[in-house]
Amino acid sequence: MDSFVQDHAFTRILSGNMHIHTTGGSYNFSAGDTILIKRNQLSKAFQIPPANGEFKSITVFFDQPSLRDYSMENRIAPIVSYQGEPVLLLRSDLLYDSYASSLAAYQQGETNKGLTGLKVKEALMLILHLDKHASALLFDFHEPEKTDLEKYMNTHFRFNAEIKHFAYLTGRSLATFKRDFAKIFNTSPGSWLQQRRLKEAHYLIKEKRMKVSEVYPEVGFEDLSHFSFAFKKAFGKSPSLL
Template identity: 50%
Template structure:
């Protein structure tokens, strides 16, 4: 059984990353702060705050532990199978698709607080033999969400796949997310083959070639014009590895990124 209730704990001063969020997430910030960016908006969740993250989203995140302390969260993952089962049992359905923020701040509510406190003894809940207890705790989370934030019904029980989006606008906004091509295709409402075909019609280039050029152009701008450090920029624009980024950058522009940066990552 995959983990659906997860505790996160970090002692690093900061930890950056990015991810595709395939399921809805109810989360509680126990300590520290967590900042999200969806390509358009930035949202920060502080100690003691609750949040709801919509499924099928691309997010970058920055985890900030408190001074001399640990970053801690509890996250409850509400997958489609769980929500469909709940829908059949309790008769909840979405009235219509709704457009909300990717990360929704949930106002303080005693129900949320008591629920999260009740999870703390169940750190090993995902172990074999706890399936029934896990199911009950997930049902409880959904019932509390519906009680405290009834408007989320149309989000929780909307099981439709992403609709066909404006491919050019989507890629211009999300090129810096380092996800597989099939993920970009899915999020724009296309099969991988259709995505590639539509992409080449619009950009007159293959997706992989365009993404590399776009990311390098953005990196050049950030380093040369904004004075950013190479070590800060390469992850931000969608590269996984600094050495690969440096090689591609020098091949494209004839100069190493560290030669442009006011502060080399090795200094």
């Protein structure tokens, strides 16, 4: 699963394991771990079920307006620019255990919006009480700055993000991103991304002898059938025949 992380995410892994690859590093977590994922980044999250079971987790998102309100109410100074890890493993504590258990009822169906808001605030207060260092991540409100587009795309093309998210993360409006992209790559973002991903896939399959089933999600394709069709169209043969 690839995604653009729009809001900070508080996640408790209930069963199974999770491997997260972000623009800032790779991380492995297991059942019982409680983690905090920074907003405004690209990520690949691989969920691994336990033997004879299924992967389960609970996630709470912290939106920016709520965090700004909380910081003002509690006189928490905004962070100029968070420079720490993009994914934090929070401490093991009975309070996190109890909180995760209390959320089970909220997964059964529709819940009162006010009550849901209180549970989100409770999670925030728990983090600030048990993992004070995480406040630097939570209260960094700055937006992405304009960055080297060519370098960014060649580094992060494997993430299956929408074009608008690539634009945002490189500090550009969508229109400016497309204009700058055309000047640098002489093609559209969509065409370039597919060609670049297929080129990388060809290399991984032929030179690194990786399995097709491993390659297509690694280079940013959502499903095997779409990948196989695009690969055959580009190279004249099925990826399994290389």
